[in-house]
Amino acid sequence: MAAFKLKNVHWLWVSAGVILADQITKQLVIRSIERFESITVLPLLNWVHLHNRGAAFSMMSQMPPWFFVLLGVGVAVGIMVWMRRNPFGQRLVASGLALILGGALGNVIDRVRLGHVTDFVDFHIDDWHFAAFNVADAAITVGAGLLILDMLLEWLRARAARKVVGDGPLP
Template sequence: MATRSMTMKSAGPVRRGSVWPWLGLALLAILIDQLTKVMIVRLFQYGESRPVTDFFSLVLVYNRGAAFSFLANAGGWQRWGFTALGLVAAVFICWLLRRHASQKVFCTALSLIMGGAIGNVIDRLVYGHVIDFLDVHWQHWHWPAFNVADSAITVGAVLLLVDEMRRVRRAR
């Protein structure tokens, strides 16, 4: 009988970690993103730029498109298309977080991506565009302006790549 109960215990579902810390990280990314956007809108006029260093400035610009203003002049449908895409991605990421809550790097990456996506969705719903304000430049070259949400998405994507490379290396 003791052997059977041990077998039944080990044959049960794999215990997963809690999803709440990951949702908390996503919420933190959303809050930092939205607070920085509120501050920049209050302190800057549209198009105003203030140098911080020789290669970095703060500037208030609006992005009606996606990354790097992709589809910014598409006629308006992109606001709702990118909003829907962000919401669908957030639901899918929640599902992934529930299934893999014990995988720290993977869930950190997904949480940052979800937080960034929702941060930009909030902008699209409230303002009709995304507020960008971080401007990296060198001499006459400017990286397209971005925001904290974009940074969270980028860091999350890099972490996903790192996590996958580690997973592949361990499988060898």
């Protein structure tokens, strides 16, 4: 029987770092800031202590915590399958997925332990506030951005290759 071999195991250190940073920062917030309290850090940035029972921007907040736990675990399993099957050379994709994995599991830990996710970063301009978020959410967002960047670069490379070969008009 062949041993399970994870080709991209080194990327799991990125995921572990995200989980660690996420959990440490959330614990600092929980221990030092009262719920709904806001501390001004910069003119456009506050630290807050909020509970998010939904997904991004509190969407689907009526869903039970186990729904998001299953969703996060499903994402994690999908990423692990990708890491098992895909080559080493796709660095942007691998790093993006590692960030998403760490962020997803960081938020899953909160939902299992607390029934909600602790958010604490509040960017604002005057009275307008962006949705509060945390390290896990930031990692998921940056990871998704890296995946989009990889797709764009791949499209540009394919377009340049077609132009060099002369296979007709470019889209």
